[in-house]
Amino acid sequence: MAKSALLKSSIAKKYWMALTGLFLCLFLAGHLAGNLQLLVPNNALNFNQYALFMTTNPAVKVLSYLTYISILFHAIDGFLLTYQNAKARPIGYAKSNPSANSSFSSRNMALLGTIVLVFIVTHMVNFWAKMHFDKNMPLMTQSIEGQPGMKQDFYVGTQAGQYYPVEQVEIGTHTDEHNHAPKQFKLVKKTELYHAQANVKVADLYKDLYKITLAFFRDAKYGLYFTIGYVLAMFALGFHLWHGFQSAFQSLGLNSPKYTPIIKFIGKAFAVIVPLLFAIIPLYIHFTK
């Protein structure tokens, strides 16, 4: 009985909701720390190196899989709770005054969570999926001092403003006659550029997430809408956290007159500061083009 109760019981659902939610709060803090690098002007190299680390480091990979699972579990558990709770009161009240006894956030966690979930999906399509799967992802080249013709940073293809996919460099299909990636370079381990004849490493390559991000929010046609959408999603996240952070501690049974006021204060500070800092970044990018 004990085992099944830990999965099915109403209290077990609270525990899972709280644990996944708090883990996602940690994720938010980590993600924010990375994003804040976008506020530093001309920080492409640092940001792209960071992005490479975050997508390849084994420890970070474990954390990211935990994050995916947490998001899925948190969302599924949330939808399940909302569905069951709707069934617990088949006939509603003609007149109800919920604002007299509970906060807007606490009553709208499902709605706010759904907005955040939709945002996460679009966000992953726009950035995460490109970083992981897009074969046409632009590459940033960090040249190694002293190698011929590689004095400054440029994108693969050596022609200003032109990008070439990893695969095309690798197999060398594009030749000089097409005015594309020079044939004398070859790609090793997808991140290192070698001079083909001399067989010396001339540059490190980074998927240019920095460029993708800036281009996204500075898009002539949609950049403003993407920025507004991002900021609105951060509002939803803020309200979600306003209730969610302290609620998680209550669900885990951590409620005492001594510590609960402190937890509530930290939760509210977290709910304001984290989404605010997240939202500043696209606003900064969009309005400084």
Add this chain to the structure above:
Amino acid sequence: MSTAKNININLKIWRQKNANDKGGIVDYKLDNVSTASSFLEMLDQLNEQLINNKQEPVAFDHDCREGICGMCSLYINGRAHGPETGTTTCQLHMRKFKDGDTIYIEPFRSKAFPVVKDLVVDRSSFDRIQQAGGFVSVNTSGNTIDANATPVPKDDADKAFMAAACIGCGACVATCKNGSAMLFVGAKVSQYALLPQGKVEAAQRVQNMVRQMDEEGFGNCTNTGACEIECPKGISLENIARMNREFLKASL
């Protein structure tokens, strides 16, 4: 020196012939209601008026009318036990209302509290939760030990007493947007878990009571805190947290 006066009010009351009837809101006008009367006395006055007009009186739950039995209920103007905090409906007085006010009166709504008639709901689901574990097994074969012979820390005794103040009225369920009974069950679990006599059966108690709560069709708590605000006995959310701890301890 009495400040009581008479007011005229409009009532919108849920009327439902029986459990199978669809039911609906019916409008009534009630004049000359003394502001010194209690809310239930106002309903008595309405029923007199209905009986005099050869109409069916409004059925509603009440018993002690002293705020301690937990029998009265009513969702008044969108709030369990009405606009005043820390009181049951019987302790709500008409001086809280103004002349010409429209007052909605509805039964406590929950799948686990089916309407019997009008404003009367069946709260025996609470009894079944109590029966599932809300007790201490005592051998009564003539060697019963005096309860006061077992020392209890003052702090624990106070907390247990505050949890035991729950009168099982169901306002927590009625006001919860999720129709959750966790404040009630949390209070009942806590009042025993805090005392040495109750600790013996603590693990099976919390598991059995929570299982019964889920089986009765109550919703899942999302910590909105509405129950704590509307509870006429001021039962704290700390009791839900304690139940959560007890449940985890018992499940591991």
